[in-house]
Amino acid sequence: MNIQFRENQEAASPLTVKTAIADCDIHPARATRTELYPYLAKRWQHHLEVYGVHAYQGMMEGPPYPKAQPNASRRDAYPPEGGPQGSSLAFMQKQLLDPNNVQLGVLNPLNTGQGIRNHELSAALCSAINDWQIDKWTSKDKRLKASIVVGNEDGLSAAAEIRERAGDKNFVQVLLLSRNVEPLGQRRYWPIYQAAEEAGLPVGVHAFGFGGNPITPSGWPSYYIEEMVGHSQCQQSALASLVLEGVFERFPKLKMVMIEAGFGWAPSLAWRLDKTWQRLRSEVPHVKRPPSEYIREQVWWTTQPMEDPESREDLFDVIKWIGWDRLLFATDYPHWDYDEPSRVLPAGVSEANREAFYLGNAKKLYGVS
């Protein structure tokens, strides 16, 4: 939530170093409109100046539903040197990484080259943002790791981008968004999963994106809150598609991370999939095992925005049903619905589960020591 934080003086003291954590959802931003130009061919610089970006939604600038805050970000996260929230490494270090003792921070750049109707431009922008992540962020702070952003609607060029970056230790995952032209299990996206599996990289599916489909299966709603809550329904439909199209069966080493869409829905979805599959499995013979088994073995969830029921026992039930080994702590910095590390997990969690939740699961999944 959008709370004004006081500067944390204690963090500087070696006597009060906090337990190390991983933050699996950090959003780095560009300080200026043209910050990517050095990584783009002249042709695309010209294109952007003349035509701009045409996403699968009507607005030339900004989101279709106005956010609750400028840039959907904390008002205290503007860097002192100027630029939007999340655009300064120095300020991110000071506000997020150092005081919270973030040992691993996974970058998920948004508003990049994804969800764009011109697929060539999409590929060029994604490649540029990947170079930019190294230059501006991961090469300058070894705690930070990048995500390979790929042009989501063209599976072949996306796979080429993954293969080009494979083996580069700056990158720990491939990044997709949940909303695309088709549900994520569809064959047009399979080259992405194949390349990711070959590269040994998890595929993160971050809430959001544009694919031209209304964010409810009954048309466009009115409010930003409906879009926000709706991301978890989109994520559920995307995951159901991945299971039912047989993506996990076909790519058994593929690992998927559901990012920023909550996790409370996961047990119910898995139960519903299992129950329905019992009845209708003859339609999908390529789904050989109960859906919940694929989900249990091949899917992880980032925590923010954490579900916070009145009773912590309710939360613990849901986490137990998902598995304590499947959750990856995330703050969503610098966005307004940021989860503060010290406050998200109630008391009553074993030391081993707490360590797995905050750090261990992420290090293991992303192969970072």
Next chain:
Amino acid sequence: MASLIAGGVDCDVHPAVPHLTSLLPYLNDYWRDQVTTRGMVDLVSQSYPQNSPITARPDWRPEQGKPGESVADMQRHVLDPFQLKHAICNPIYGVQMVFSEDMQAAFCRALNDWLAKEWLDRDARLRGSIVIPTQSVEKAVAEIERCALDKRFVQVLMLVMGDTPLGKRALWPIYETAERLELPVGIHAGSAYHNPPTAVGWGSYHIEDYVGQAQAFQTQLTSLIVEGVFAKYPRLKMVLLESGVSWISPYLWRLHKFWRGVRMETPWVDRAPLEIVRSNIRFSLQPFDAPPEPQTLIRLFDHMQSDELVLFSTDYPHWQFDGQDALPEGLSPDLVRKIMIDNPHATYPRLK
């Protein structure tokens, strides 16, 4: 399984229209001529292909015709063995799929008249839902008012996936009418297929559409709550039919968190979403989408923090359970009584 008790109310049974031609006697000359001259075919929705395993239990499938098309079968399969006092008929016939509001209105009217004559007249235990032409709010209101004169109609029926989100203000006259006439609005699984059946586009499979119903219900509940339907019509009850139930609590935790964060966007939502659900929303029992473990079931009901949310249903003739096992194991006798008798009566004033 928990034991059934006699005198219950089955809130979701599906009498089947044998064929579009079965409605001809209930259409006027113009529409009868349209159906025959244009060679219109039966309106079977992709949501329930006739031979899909989910569409009918094997032992509830007739040798000929559609599952659920015979009153005698429904009596033999559910009304008698489950010792029901009432069963609420929710016809799931594809009238919502047509695009002309005039045609939709004619078909809805015919469907409602067909239900009264072919079903409600034949078994005094049966009650009906009023199917409405949602594309025209004016015609929908007129159809509700017309049918409501027959007290055996106890609810208004809409599909969970239509042309617009259900909370949209344009639809409010429907809710105003329903509240005034003491008719809950039932929202049933299924799509008019005027939008892709998931919020991320068209999937490949029937199973995907069926699993996706739960996500559709979630988005509609958000729409109904944040648009302020229940602030404007506080006595209006809505019943989510064939929606699944295990998603309710985690969904509400999330909605609640965001409502706290951005309630300035919808200041008319003056109660927490969970409170609104407790007072205004009900859910039918089947399909009960949780594992068959009493321990899990008990926790799921604890999460709901209410024993008033769930209404008994068999979802006849859909295949959700076998034998008489409509009630999942682990329900206490008190809760069974609430689910089978008290909650339905508290929800449907016209059952009195």
